[in-house]
Amino acid sequence: QVHLVESGGGVVQPGRSLRLSCAASGFIFSDFAMHWVRQAPGKGLEWVSVIWYDGSQKYFADSVKGRFTISRDNSRNTMYLQMNSLRVEDTAVYYCAKSYEVAAILGSWGQGTLVTVSP
């Protein structure tokens, strides 16, 4: 059974950094692309980033390009989102999601971790 657990959220000041983790279990982590999706309080969903199963390809939303990086450690079954130069508008619940069949299908989702960027 797929299990995804996000961690690393918290309260941070604008301009600071934070690293989120997504610990995966129940499947062969190294076989699947992984995504980050976020949801600001009371708002809709926004796709953030994807990393290929082997880390060879990475894509980002324009709103985070140049500030966020995505990585994974297949030996630890964990994906990361390094968030630098945080802005108030980055405040959101951050979900990780596992791909299904191909990278373009987000099949299973974690419970999310809340990031609050506040002066």
Next chain:
Amino acid sequence: DIVMTQTPLSSPVTLGQPASISCRSSQSLVHRDGNTYLSWLQQRPGQPPRLLIYKISKRFSGVPDRFSGSGSGTDFTLKISRVDAEDVGFYYCMQTTHFPHTFGQGTKLEIK
């Protein structure tokens, strides 16, 4: 970026009656591999999103068959044949054919 437009944004439905949500994309969602990566997700109150439908019409594992998807190119529809109380929440279409991936604004399904 591809803009995904959902209608309606709110849908009050009577239990046991059908419901339908439309999603229109600003460009064709046909991928160069021939597939159309249009998904529908459900988000119940206080819960993370859950995949219902992928590639326009394929039901994900464990999804009741009262949920169905249809459409092509730029116009897509999610239908619920008989709304159940557990279907309350938000529904999002999402395109993953093009980068950046984008979502519709969400449709709130509520019981009359």
